[in-house]
Amino acid sequence: MWARDSIGPVMIAFLVLNTIAVALRVYVRSFMTKSFSYDDLAMLFAFSGFVVLCVTTFLSVTNGYGAEDFGLNPAYDQITAVKFFIISTLEYVIFVFIAKVSVALVLYRIAATSKPIRRVLEASVVIMFLWTIATSTIVGLQCRPLPFAWGEGTGTCMNPKILGNTGFSISAMDIASSFLYASLPVFLLRGVQLSLKMKISVCFLLGLGVVSSVATVIRLKYLVDVANLKSAVGPEAMNAYLTTFVYSITELGLTLLTASLAALRPLIGMIKWGNTQAQSYGQSYGVSGHRRSQRSRPDMGPSIRLDDIHSKASSQEYIVSKDGTAKSPHFVTVAEV
Known part of the structure; x- marks a missing residue:
C-alpha cells in the first residue's frame, strides 16, 4: 500500500518546509517591514491546524489505518485508527478553508483602494465558509451514529458516492479559489505605474497558490475510486481514503x-546580486526616471497598497493619485524592483 508508506514522509517534509517558511514570514512582517496583520494571524492559525492535522494522521497510521493486516494484527488499535482518521478528515476540510482565507486577506489588504475587488474577495470567503459548513457536516455525519464508523455499536453509513461527491465539491472549491486569487493581482496592477518587471514579480508571488491545485487535480482521479466503492467501511475503503489523503x-x-x-x-531583496555600482546607478536612474514620468503623465492610474511586496519598511505604500502627485515622498527605484 503505497499511500500508507508515503503519507508519513510527505507530512514530515511539509512540516519542516512550512515551519521554516512561516517562521521567515513572521520575521519579515514583524521585524523587517513591521506590517504584521490579520492575514499573518490567519496563516499562523492555519499552520497550527496543519500541525494538528499531521499529528492526528500519524496517530491513525501508527495504529494500523490502511495496513494490509488491519484487523488481524493485535498490535493495531482499530477503533483508535479509524477514529483519528475521521478526525483528520474533518480537520482537513476546516483548515483548507482557513488557509484560503489567509490568502484572501493578503489580497484584501493590498486592494485597500479597490472596492470592487474587495467585494469579490468578501463574496468568495462567504461562499467558501458556507461550502465548508456543508462539507464538514456531511463528513461528520457519514455514519449515524458516528462511532459506528470506527466499529462501535450498530448503525448505518452514507453511500460512498455521497462522500466521493463531497470530495469533488471540496476540490472544485479549492481549484476555483486558487485560480481566482491568482488572477486578481492582474486586475489590481492594471494601470498602476510600476515597471513590467515589478508587475510580473508581484503577479508571480501572489499567484503561487495555483501550484497547490496540481495536487488537487491529481486527487480527482482517486476520488472516482472512492465514489465507486461498494461500502464506506472496510480495507478497500480505507486504502481509497488514505490514497486521496496523501x-x-x-x-x-x-x-x-x-x-x-x-x-x-x-528577505530575498537583502541578497547582493551583481555589481553594487550598477545597482547604485540603477537606483539613481530609477528615481529620476520616475520623476520625469510623473511630469509627463497626468494620469498615473489607480492607487494601490504594495506594503506586502516591497522590501523596506519606509516604502510600505506607493500611492500615486490621479492628478499625478505622489502622496509618498519615496519613489520606486530599479534597485527595489
Whole structure:
C-alpha cells in the first residue's frame, strides 16, 4: 500500500518546509517591514491546524489505518485508527478553508483602494465558509451514529458516492479559489505605474497558490475510486481514503508554503546580486526616471497598497493619485524592483 508508506514522509517534509517558511514570514512582517496583520494571524492559525492535522494522521497510521493486516494484527488499535482518521478528515476540510482565507486577506489588504475587488474577495470567503459548513457536516455525519464508523455499536453509513461527491465539491472549491486569487493581482496592477518587471514579480508571488491545485487535480482521479466503492467501511475503503489523503496533505502543505513564500520578497531583496555600482546607478536612474514620468503623465492610474511586496519598511505604500502627485515622498527605484 503505497499511500500508507508515503503519507508519513510527505507530512514530515511539509512540516519542516512550512515551519521554516512561516517562521521567515513572521520575521519579515514583524521585524523587517513591521506590517504584521490579520492575514499573518490567519496563516499562523492555519499552520497550527496543519500541525494538528499531521499529528492526528500519524496517530491513525501508527495504529494500523490502511495496513494490509488491519484487523488481524493485535498490535493495531482499530477503533483508535479509524477514529483519528475521521478526525483528520474533518480537520482537513476546516483548515483548507482557513488557509484560503489567509490568502484572501493578503489580497484584501493590498486592494485597500479597490472596492470592487474587495467585494469579490468578501463574496468568495462567504461562499467558501458556507461550502465548508456543508462539507464538514456531511463528513461528520457519514455514519449515524458516528462511532459506528470506527466499529462501535450498530448503525448505518452514507453511500460512498455521497462522500466521493463531497470530495469533488471540496476540490472544485479549492481549484476555483486558487485560480481566482491568482488572477486578481492582474486586475489590481492594471494601470498602476510600476515597471513590467515589478508587475510580473508581484503577479508571480501572489499567484503561487495555483501550484497547490496540481495536487488537487491529481486527487480527482482517486476520488472516482472512492465514489465507486461498494461500502464506506472496510480495507478497500480505507486504502481509497488514505490514497486521496496523501494528495490532501500535499495540497494543504503547498497552500501554506506558497502563501508564506509570497511574503518573503523583502528577505530575498537583502541578497547582493551583481555589481553594487550598477545597482547604485540603477537606483539613481530609477528615481529620476520616475520623476520625469510623473511630469509627463497626468494620469498615473489607480492607487494601490504594495506594503506586502516591497522590501523596506519606509516604502510600505506607493500611492500615486490621479492628478499625478505622489502622496509618498519615496519613489520606486530599479534597485527595489
